[in-house]
Amino acid sequence: MKDIFSFIGFLLRSFLIVISTVFFASLSLILGLSGMRSAYFIFARQWSSVLLKCAGVKVRIQGIDHLHPMQKRIYVVNHTSYFDIPIILASIPDNVRIMYRKNLERIPFMGWSLAASPYIGIQREHARNAMRGIEEAVNSVSSGESVVIFAEGTRSKDGRLGPFKRGAFLLASRSGKQLIPVAIAGAHIIMPKDQLRFYPGNVSLTILPPIEPINEMTRDQEAALQKTVHDMINAALPENMQSRNRNLHE
Numbered sequence: 001m002k003d004i005f006s007f008i009g010f011l012l013r014s015f016l017i018v019i020s021t022v023f024f025a026s027l028s029l030i031l032g033l034s035g036m037r038s039a040y041f042i043f044a045r046q047w048s049s050v051l052l053k054c055a056g057v058k059v060r061i062q063g064i065d066h067l068h069p070m071q072k073r074i075y076v077v078n079h080t081s082y083f084d085i086p087i088i089l090a091s092i093p094d095n096v097r098i099m100y101r102k103n104l105e106r107i108p109f110m111g112w113s114l115a116a117s118p119y120i121g122i123q124r125e126h127a128r129n130a131m132r133g134i135e136e137a138v139n140s141v142s143s144g145e146s147v148v149i150f151a152e153g154t155r156s157k158d159g160r161l162g163p164f165k166r167g168a169f170l171l172a173s174r175s176g177k178q179l180i181p182v183a184i185a186g187a188h189i190i191m192p193k194d195q196l197r198f199y200p201g202n203v204s205l206t207i208l209p210p211i212e213p214i215n216e217m218t219r220d221q222e223a224a225l226q227k228t229v230h231d232m233i234n235a236a237l238p239e240n241m242q243s244r245n246r247n248l249h250e
Contacts, residue, residue, distance in 0.1 A: 048086035056200025063207035159188035
């Protein structure tokens with residue numbers, strides 16, 4: 001009986017999420033096509049907050065004092081769930097551009113909205129396309145917008161922190177903007193990678209102290225920064241989410 005009520009609750013929450021997503025995605029799609037970038041960020045934040053409430057997800061935020069007003073930066077975040085994007089958008093008081101995988105654009109309404117958004121879609125399998133995404137991100141941060149990068153490049157299968165890709169650290173080197181490591185814990189329980197179902201629950205988002213990069217870093221300096229950020233995020237995660245892999249970067 002408990003499982004039946006749980007499934008009925010899931011269906012009701014899913015219905016509310018679909019309705020709110022269609023509503024906000026349609027508005028965002030119109031705004032995106034009309035070039036109203038600032039309004040798009042506002043609606044994206046509102047949609048994210050509504051989605052989390054409908055899903056029964058509560059986010060505990062720590063370290064907000066590490067964010068200084070009027071400063072644009074690169075957020076480096078671990079990635080375990082599709083819920084990571086609304087968690088970031090609803091929790092961080094900043095207009096951020098997400099770097100996302102282009103295949104998300106296939107999702108009705110939400111994907112269409114992403115395609116028309118100021119966010120940066122990349123095809124990680126194609127090096128040239130991925131580099132264009134980095135170039136766009138460099139221009140974005142240089143012109144006054146923050147960028148979010150999921151440093152592992154894909155969602156973790158078991159919630160544990162995986163190896164980092166080079167992209168975030170190349171972006172830091174090219175742009176000279178500070179890095180903000182961010183650790184999200186619990187999202188993989190809310191929606192595991194290989195499931196379409198989600199579950200109500202609690203998530204923590206920890207904003208760690210900023211790191212000032214060196215302009216035009218060497219590859220050795222990039223690798224050292226990559227390891228530092230990986231270690232910071234790893235230490236901020238609960239033990240069952242910490243990395244088992246000694247090869248911390250690719």
